[in-house]
Amino acid sequence: MTLSEEAESRLEDLVALQPTKNSELQDRWSMDSGSDVHQYLESELKEYYYRDEDSLIRATPEAADLVGMDVGEDIVRVPELQARILDVIAGPDEDPQSVVSVLHALREETDLDPDTDSVRSGLRSLEDKGVVEVISKTVPTFRLAVERADLQVEVLDDPVEA
Known part of the structure; x- marks a missing residue:
């Protein structure tokens, strides 16, 4: 299947954001709703994605190969x-921080x-990726689930700013 440039x-x-949610792709792609994201995925990228046991969106190995992106677990x-949240959040051996503490x-x-909801959403996305853990009090x-030195972080361009 040949894909359009879009x-x-x-x-x-x-591939870059996996595991991800409709809402994260909605923001990234400037779509009106999560339903629009789902419809796009089903109509244009059906062969290249699936939902895991937590209903998070993941790319198939073929998708990563097609776009030539390394999907190693350390990236x-x-x-x-x-x-920036990863830069400031408490490490694995430190006292965890609340959303407001991370915001400050x-x-x-x-x-x-950022506003509180953006920080909360960012923390939850990082939790989905397995690099931040929630300590319920x-x-x-929140705090890092892995050592900071073990992370290789690549910052994605913001398509809204581009």
Whole structure:
């Protein structure tokens, strides 16, 4: 199956962001709804994706080969906000942080000024990728699930800013 330039670009996003959710692709692709994402995936990329046991969207090995992207477990490809979260969040042996604590760290240590919902969403996406864990207390708190030195983080271009 030959893909259009748009479909190949979106397949690259899918491979890079996996595991991902409709909402993350919706934001990335500037679509109106998760339903639009699902419809696009089914109509244009059906052969190249599947949903895992947690209903997260994953690319097939053929998709990664087609776009020429390494999908090693030590590579985490994330949007800018998530990359900065990884820079400031507590390490695996430190006390975990609340969403608000991570938000304050981002504002103090970077030039970003995200809202609470963006930070919460970013933390949940990083949890889906297995690099952040949730430690449940009165409120959910977060910390790295792996050593910072063991991560190779690649920041994806933001298509909205491009």
